[in-house]
Amino acid sequence: MLELNFPIISVLIALPILGALLIPLIFKTSQKYIVIYASIFSFIELLLSFYAYRLILINGTGGSYNFTEGPISIIRHFGIDYYVGMDGLSAPLVIITSILSLLVIIGSRDLISDRKVLYYSLLLLFQGAIMGVFTSLNMILFYVFWDVVLIPMFLFIGIWGGPRRKYAAIKFFLFTFIGSIFMLFAFILIYFSVTPNSFNITDVAGKIPLGLQIISSVLFLIGFGVKLPIVPFHTWLPDAHVEAPAPISVLLAGLLLKMGGYGFLRFNIGLLPEASAQYAWIFILIGVITMFYGAFVALVQTDIKKMIALTSINHMGFVILGAFTGTVFGISGAIFQMFTHAAAIGLMFMLSGYLHKVSGTRDITVIKGLKFTSPRLASLLVLGSMAAMALPIFSSFLSEYMVIVGAINVNPIYAVTVAIPVITVAYFLWMLQRVVMSNPTTVRVRHHDLGTFSTLTLVLYLIPLVLTLVVPWLILGVSNPISEVYTNLISSGAA
Amino acid sequence: MNIPIILLVLLSIPALSIPIIHLLFGKKGINYIRYLTASSLLISLLLLFGSLIGLISQESTLPHLIRTDLLGSFFGFIVILVSLFVVISSFDYMKDHSNEAIYYSLLLFTSIGMLLLSFAVDLLLIFVAWELMSLPTFILAGFNKQDKLSNEGAVKFFILGALSSGILLYGISLIFGLVGSTNLYVIANNFESLDPTLIPLVMFGTIALLAGLGLKLSIVPFHMWIPDTYQGSPTTVSTLLSAATKKAGFAAAIRIFAVIFPLFAFDLSFALAIVAVLTMSLGNLAALTQKSITRLLAYSSIAQAGYLLIGLVVMPYSDLGLIGLLYHSFNHAILQATAFLAVALVRLKTSSTNLTSYQGLSKIMPITSFCLAISLLGLAGFPPLNGFWSKLVLFGAAVDGGYAWLAFIGLINSAISVAYYLLVIKRMYMDESKTVSNIIEPIAFKSVLLFATIVIIMTGLFPNLIYDLSQEITNSFLTNSLV
Numbered sequence: 001m002l003e004l005n006f007p008i009i010s011v012l013i014a015l016p017i018l019g020a021l022l023i024p025l026i027f028k029t030s031q032k033y034i035v036i037y038a039s040i041f042s043f044i045e046l047l048l049s050f051y052a053y054r055l056i057l058i059n060g061t062g063g064s065y066n067f068t069e070g071p072i073s074i075i076r077h078f079g080i081d082y083y084v085g086m087d088g089l090s091a092p093l094v095i096i097t098s099i100l101s102l103l104v105i106i107g108s109r110d111l112i113s114d115r116k117v118l119y120y121s122l123l124l125l126f127q128g129a130i131m132g133v134f135t136s137l138n139m140i141l142f143y144v145f146w147d148v149v150l151i152p153m154f155l156f157i158g159i160w161g162g163p164r165r166k167y168a169a170i171k172f173f174l175f176t177f178i179g180s181i182f183m184l185f186a187f188i189l190i191y192f193s194v195t196p197n198s199f200n201i202t203d204v205a206g207k208i209p210l211g212l213q214i215i216s217s218v219l220f221l222i223g224f225g226v227k228l229p230i231v232p233f234h235t236w237l238p239d240a241h242v243e244a245p246a247p248i249s250v251l252l253a254g255l256l257l258k259m260g261g262y263g264f265l266r267f268n269i270g271l272l273p274e275a276s277a278q279y280a281w282i283f284i285l286i287g288v289i290t291m292f293y294g295a296f297v298a299l300v301q302t303d304i305k306k307m308i309a310l311t312s313i314n315h316m317g318f319v320i321l322g323a324f325t326g327t328v329f330g331i332s333g334a335i336f337q338m339f340t341h342a343a344a345i346g347l348m349f350m351l352s353g354y355l356h357k358v359s360g361t362r363d364i365t366v367i368k369g370l371k372f373t374s375p376r377l378a379s380l381l382v383l384g385s386m387a388a389m390a391l392p393i394f395s396s397f398l399s400e401y402m403v404i405v406g407a408i409n410v411n412p413i414y415a416v417t418v419a420i421p422v423i424t425v426a427y428f429l430w431m432l433q434r435v436v437m438s439n440p441t442t443v444r445v446r447h448h449d450l451g452t453f454s455t456l457t458l459v460l461y462l463i464p465l466v467l468t469l470v471v472p473w474l475i476l477g478v479s480n481p482i483s484e485v486y487t488n489l490i491s492s493g494a495a
Numbered sequence: 496m497n498i499p500i501i502l503l504v505l506l507s508i509p510a511l512s513i514p515i516i517h518l519l520f521g522k523k524g525i526n527y528i529r530y531l532t533a534s535s536l537l538i539s540l541l542l543l544f545g546s547l548i549g550l551i552s553q554e555s556t557l558p559h560l561i562r563t564d565l566l567g568s569f570f571g572f573i574v575i576l577v578s579l580f581v582v583i584s585s586f587d588y589m590k591d592h593s594n595e596a597i598y599y600s601l602l603l604f605t606s607i608g609m610l611l612l613s614f615a616v617d618l619l620l621i622f623v624a625w626e627l628m629s630l631p632t633f634i635l636a637g638f639n640k641q642d643k644l645s646n647e648g649a650v651k652f653f654i655l656g657a658l659s660s661g662i663l664l665y666g667i668s669l670i671f672g673l674v675g676s677t678n679l680y681v682i683a684n685n686f687e688s689l690d691p692t693l694i695p696l697v698m699f700g701t702i703a704l705l706a707g708l709g710l711k712l713s714i715v716p717f718h719m720w721i722p723d724t725y726q727g728s729p730t731t732v733s734t735l736l737s738a739a740t741k742k743a744g745f746a747a748a749i750r751i752f753a754v755i756f757p758l759f760a761f762d763l764s765f766a767l768a769i770v771a772v773l774t775m776s777l778g779n780l781a782a783l784t785q786k787s788i789t790r791l792l793a794y795s796s797i798a799q800a801g802y803l804l805i806g807l808v809v810m811p812y813s814d815l816g817l818i819g820l821l822y823h824s825f826n827h828a829i830l831q832a833t834a835f836l837a838v839a840l841v842r843l844k845t846s847s848t849n850l851t852s853y854q855g856l857s858k859i860m861p862i863t864s865f866c867l868a869i870s871l872l873g874l875a876g877f878p879p880l881n882g883f884w885s886k887l888v889l890f891g892a893a894v895d896g897g898y899a900w901l902a903f904i905g906l907i908n909s910a911i912s913v914a915y916y917l918l919v920i921k922r923m924y925m926d927e928s929k930t931v932s933n934i935i936e937p938i939a940f941k942s943v944l945l946f947a948t949i950v951i952i953m954t955g956l957f958p959n960l961i962y963d964l965s966q967e968i969t970n971s972f973l974t975n976s977l978v
Contacts, residue, residue, distance in 0.1 A: 075962045078815075078888060140887070144878040151877075158925045166925050173917060178910040185906050188887075192894050 002059060002066035008052050009067055009084045012094070013132045015048075016041055016101075020124035024117055031116045038105045038120045042127065046098040053091050056478055062088025063481030065137065071200060074141075079191060079199040083138040088482030089265055090134045092335055092475055093258055096342045097134065099464065100254045101127040103346065106457050108247045111353050112160060119160065122152035123251075130255050134262060139187040139199045146180055146259065153248070153256065161243040168236075168243035175226050175236040183223030183263070186216040190271070205271055213275035220268050221283070227260030228316050230286050231293045241309035246353020249305065253312045253349060254342035261319040261338050265331065269323055269486045273493035276324060280490075283324040284407070288417060291317030295423040299430075304362045305352045307431065308345065311388055314424060315341045321417065322403035326490035330406025331483035336399035336475050340465060344387035344396050347461035351381050354458075358448045364431055369440025374449040378436045380458050385428040387465050390421050394462070395469035498546050498568060499561050499614040502539045503607060509535045510603035517596035525595055529586055532599040536579040536606065543572040547964065559678065561614040565968040569821060570613035570746035573828045577739040578606045580943050581731050584836050587937040588731050588843055598638060601631035605735065609743035616754075618667045618677040618704075621747050625663065628740055629656050629711075635735070636728040648720075648727025655710055655720045663707025669700030679754045686758045694759070701755055702763075708751075711744035713737075713800045715773040722781075725793035726848070730839035733789060737796040738832040742824050745803060749820065752807055753972070768808045768901050775801025775908045782915045788838050789848045791915060792831070795874060798912060799827050802905060805889045809896030814969055816892040821965040823885035826873070826954065830882055833870035833947040837863050840944070844934045853919060855928025862936055864923045866944040871916040873951050876909045881951055884958040 019041035027034050056066055065085030072082040086094060105123055112119055129152070132145030150173055158169030191199050194207040208216070226233040241249050268276050268283075276283070294314030301307035315337065322334030352362060358374055359367050370378040387394040390401075400421060407414035450458070468474050509531045516524045516531075545551040546568045561567070582602060589595050608628025615621045633656060637649025667677060673693050674682045689697070709717040725733040756763060778798025785791040806820025838848065840863050845852050857864040873882035886909065893902035954961055 073959070074957075075884065075888075075959050077966060078891065078962065080884075080958070144883075147878050155924070158921065166921055169925070170917060170921060174914060177913050181906045181910045184887075185890075185903055188891050188894050188902065189899065191891065 001064050001068075002055055002061050004055075004067050007067075007069050008048060009086060009131075009135050010069055012045060012048055012052075013084070013128050013135070015045060015128070016124040016131070017128035020121040020128070023121040023124070027117050034116050034120050035105065035109045038124060039102060041124055042098070042102040042105050045127065045131075046102050049094045049098040052086060053095050053478070056086065056088065056091050057474070060477065060481060062091065062478040063485045065202070068137070071138065079138075079197055080140045081138045081200060082141060083200055084132075084135040084141075085137050086135055088478045088480070089262065089335060091478050092339045093134045093262060094131060096258075096339050096464075097127065097130055097255055100250060100342055100346050103350075103457060103460060104247045104250050107250070107350050107353075107454075110451075110454060111246055111357065114160065118155070122155055126152040126156075126251065130259070133259055137201045139190070139201065139204075141199075143180065143184055143187060146183075147177065149256065149259070150176055153252065156248040156251075157240055157244045160245045160248065162245075163243075164239070165243045168239040172236045172240040175233065179223045179226030179233065181223075182219040186219035186223070190216060201266070201271065208271060210274050213272040214279070217268060217272050217275045217279065220263065220272070221286075224260045224263035224267070225286075227263065228257060228290075228320060229260065229313060230290045230317075230320065231313075234290070234294075234313050237313060238306050238309050241312075241349075242303060242306050246305075246349050246356070249309070249349040249352070250346040253309065254346040257312060257316055258338045258342060261316060261323070261334065264320055264323050265334065265486070269326075269331070269490065273486075273489035275493075277326060277490045277494035280324040280326060280410075284321055284414070287317045287320035287324065288414070289317075290314075290320070291417065291420045292423075295420055295427070299423065299427045301427075302364050304355065304364050304367075304431065304435070305349070307364070307427065308348045308352060308388075311348075311424065312341070312345055314420065315345070315388075317420075318400055318403045318417075321414075322406055325403075325406040325410045325414075326487060326494070327406040327409050328480060328483045328487050329402050329409065331486050332476055332479045333399050333402025333406055335479040335483070336395070336468075336472075337403060339475055340387075340394070340396040340399045340468070343461050343464050344384065344394065347380070347384040347458060348388055350458060350461070351377065351384055354450060354454070355381070364434050367435045368438045370436045372440050376450045376455050380450070380455070381436060382432060383462060385432055387462065389425045389428045393469070394465040395467075395472065395475075396465060398469060398472055498542060498551070498563055499571070499610065502542065502571070502610055505539055505542075506535055506603055506607050506610070510600050510607065513596055513600040513603070528596050528599055529582075532603060533579065533582050535603070536575055536582060539606075539610075540572065540575045540579060543568050543575060547572060560617045560620045561611070562616045563614065564972065566746070566749070566821075566972045567614035569964070569968050570742055570824070571610050573742050573825055574609040574613065574739040575606060577735065577742075577828050577832050578602060578609075580832050580836060580947065581735050581739075583943050584734075584839060584940050585731050586939045588729065588839055588940075592638075594638070598635070601635055602735070605631045605635070605740070609739055612743040613746040615747065616679045616750055618670065618679065621751075622660075622663060622667060624743075625711075625747070626660060628743060629660070632732070632736060632740060635732040636724050638729050638732065642727070644723075644727035645729070646727070648724035651720045652724040655717070659707045659710035659717070661707075662703050666700045666703030666707060669703065670697060673697050673700070679750060683754050683758060698759055701751070701759075704751055705748065708744050708748050711740055712748060712804075713741055713774075713797050714770055714804060715777050715797070715801075718774070718777070718797050721797060722790045722793040725796075726787060726789045730789060730835060730842050730848075733793075734832050734835035734839065737792070737835060738828045741796070741800065742828050745820070745824055748807065749810075749817070752810060753817075757811060764808045764811060764898075767804060768898060771801050771804035771808055771901065772904050773801075774798070774804060775905065779908050779911045779915075783911070785915070786850055787848045788841075788850055788853065788919065789835075791850070791919070792834055792838065795912065795915075796831060798908065799823075799831070799874065801908070802886060802889055803827070805893050805898070805901055805905060808901065809892045809898055812896035813892050814966075814973065815888060815895050817969045817973070818962070818965045819885060819889035819892045821968055822888055822961055823882075825961050825965075826881040826885045826951075829947055829950055829954075830870045830873040833866055833944060833951065834874065836940070836947070837867035837870065837944055840936065840940050843940075844936075850919065850922060853922040854926035856923040859928055859930065859932070860934050860936055862941055863944065866948045868920050868923060869948050869951055871919055873955070875913045875916040877913075878955075880955040881958065881961070882955075884955065884962065888962070 068085035070083035136142035298310035611624035782794035809816035873880035890902040
């Protein structure tokens with residue numbers, strides 16, 4: 001338990017929202033410095049989250065809630081409090097939120113030219129809301145932030161998206177909102193089942209009766225499963241990703257999907273350990289099906305963005321698999337996987353945006369000879385693919401390895417998941433072969449390539465991946481303590 | 496101070512003098528009439544507000560005809576607030592209508608009826624207030640006398656309204672004949688000495704009462720008039736019908752329900768729960784298929800009545816039931832009024848209520864679109880707007896009162912309702928409009944909309960404001976309910 005004498009988490013939540021509200025006032029006439037303005041807010045966020053993260057890492061207090069604020073009651077007699085804190089599960093997600101938001105703001109400079117005032121306010125609003133999701137310790141507060149995240153995303157897809165944007169935006173909104181309603185029902189049931197009635201995670205932990213744990217597990221499976229997403233609730237994802245502009249896809253895959261993984265770990269494992277221990281095989285089965293489904297469907301895609309989107313389904317399957325193994329390796333690996341996937345997939349989506357800009361299409365079969373026409377873009381595409389297919393030069397290898405080891409620890413039959421990285425490698429290599437390594441067609445030779453600035457910002461995505469491969473302690477030092485706590489919960493729940 | 500009596504005088508004087516002013520000054524007097532109406536409502540509103548926050552102490556009289564309590568002030572506040580919104584928006588909406596003066600007079604009479612209904616504890620006064628509230632609205636619904644739709648809606652409304660008055664009166668006469676009083680509290684006292692074989696008849700009378708009230712509460716199966724009337728009447732009148740008269744009906748229902756229903760050994764809650772399920776499901780499913788925004792909002796209003804009924808269902812089992820009911824009554828009144836008034840403004844400017852005329856509206860009428868979008872999200876129960884909190888309390892009350900399945904059905908209904916609210920927002924913000932020229936949004940109208948939207952957002956960000964008030968009212972109402 002760390003304490004600070006200033007409310008760091010509230011600042012993390014409120015600062016971007018404040019920035020968002022000020023944008024329409026400041027940039028009424030000229031929008032020249034709007035990117036710099038938004039980046040400054042996001043950069044301060046990054047520094048603050050680094051500071052908080054560093055304290056948790058050095059003190060090794062990832063197993064408990066640090067910097068807690070509250071409970072300050074919002075509705076006093078109905079248990080709704082403002083109550084936030086950060087533990088080893090939230091901290092890596094807070095860090096990756098700060099990193100990706102900053103990179104997305106900078107990256108949007110090239111790719112978004114329309115209705116900038118609204119766009120950058122929504123970006124900052126999104127950042128604040130998602131910080132709230134990852135740090136809320138009151139279930140209703142969590143739900144509020146969870147739903148507030150939907151509004152900017154709905155508008156992002158619906159306003160700046162591709163040709164079928166309206167359909168995709170509405171589908172996205174309805175799927176995730178309806179899912180969240182199941183989650184809310186579970187929260188209400190939990191509130192009335194514990195004495196004294198409470199929505200605070202710290203108060204209800206360990207008090208929920210087994211029958212309700214099972215009901216809540218089913219409700220959470222729908223609520224979080226839509227976000228993660230798991231098969232069969234995934235159908236909104238390819239549409240949303242394909243239609244969303246590239247920077248928004250980064251947020252969608254990099255941060256929004258993590259809300260589902262976070263929910264599974266925080267609520268299913270943390271609050272419902274007995275039900276999760278007894279019915280782990282159902283969740284693991286769903287995870288494995290999701291992984292195979294995502295991998296096989298990605299194999300046959302011709303749209304590079306859709307392929308990357310389906311990779312996310314495949315990779316997020318690792319999170320649910322790792323979480324429900326109930327081992328330190330598995331849970332820590334799941335947290336690690338959320339971190340690495342965010343960085344790797346973020347890079348890939350940005351690249352797909354640039355690819356579209358450079359070659360005018362995203363069709364894998366049409367783009368040819370990228371290594372001749374745009375060498376910088378081609379090299380980054382190769383590096384990004386390597387990160388996404390978990391080659392041992394990036395830490396995505398480590399996280400997937402940890403999850404698989406954790407799974408095999410539980411039951412050797414889960415060794416079947418080793419096949420997943422193999423399929424992933426297959427479709428990425430096939431894509432690279434067709435897009436990068438082929439000879440350019442004489443008709444479509446273009447000499448556009450990435451500018452130096454864009455190249456540099458894109459390389460930034462890779463730095464966390466290399467850094468955490470060399471020093472995995474940077475993540476594991478935070479995530480292992482909480483994984484141990486959760487492992488103990490699960491093993492006592494199974495007994 | 497006896498708030499209801501003071502307000503009765505305060506509002507009757509302008510209501511009666513408006514026709515005279517109109518007779519004396521003709522067209523020239525219309526501005527006086529407008530300001531007179533608005534200011535008398537504003538003063539009433541301030542008085543009610545004062546009594547709600549405890550600035551003005553109410554003498555707690557023994558309940559004969561009226562009971563001056565916080566519950567009455569709360570519902571009085573809601574209905575007067577909505578009436579004030581309606582009056583101010585009507586400055587533009589009813590401009591140059593040939594009978595504008597009479598319109599304001601009728602509005603004031605309806606307000607008096609609603610106000611009395613909020614305080615009434617005697618079945619006879621409930622009936623009189625009911626008629627005082629209903630009769631002007633029949634005329635208001637058909638106010639555009641050249642408009643066939645307006646006439647159709649008004650006739651339908653009148654026939655069903657007359658029927659409901661009849662049923663209400665029948666129930667009252669049965670109860671009076673059997674128990675020997677029309678005062679709710681005396682009925683409760685006399686009940687013990689009643690011959691047990693007569694109890695089913697009293698119950699029948701009570702159900703007749705609720706059936707009569709059901710018409711205004713817009714619950715299934717008394718909902719048929721709503722879409723046609725909301726569609727046909729001037730939209731400001733629809734605002735009044737959906738946001739105000741319905742709430743006054745709920746005030747009467749709460750009083751009858753809280754005092755009389757506990758007397759029966761038989762549990763009526765389950766039957767009411769079924770009605771609630773039917774009401775919200777029918778409202779939401781029918782709203783999905785509507786092509787006109789007024790009909791969409793009409794069905795949405797039916798669905799919201801279903802959520803409010805949850806509060807009545809669990810009122811005997813959980814205090815949260817009444818809290819949620821009061822809380823959602825306030826929030827729904829504001830949300831529904833904002834949505835309907837925004838629609839009224841669009842109808843005034845484009846003379847269309849068709850959903851297709853909302854395409855690209857955000858570029859033509861930015862403020863109206865914003866207010867409409869916020870109020871629709873609030874109606875859908877989207878956090879952190881006020882509609883979310885009160886729905887949460889209602890569903891929580893259902894779980895607390897042992898009706899978890901009802902909460903689940905309510906939540907599923909919320910999920911369905913998001914679809915049609917969202918499609919309107921999509922039309923406004925994502926579709927391309929046919930026209931490009933900006934439409935000027937009148938100042939009075941715009942300020943009402945903006946004020947209401949600010950209330951929606953602020954009571955959403957600080958939900959304890961209204962929640963604590965609802966809780967206080969609930970506590971004082973339930974502890975003194977058998978004086």
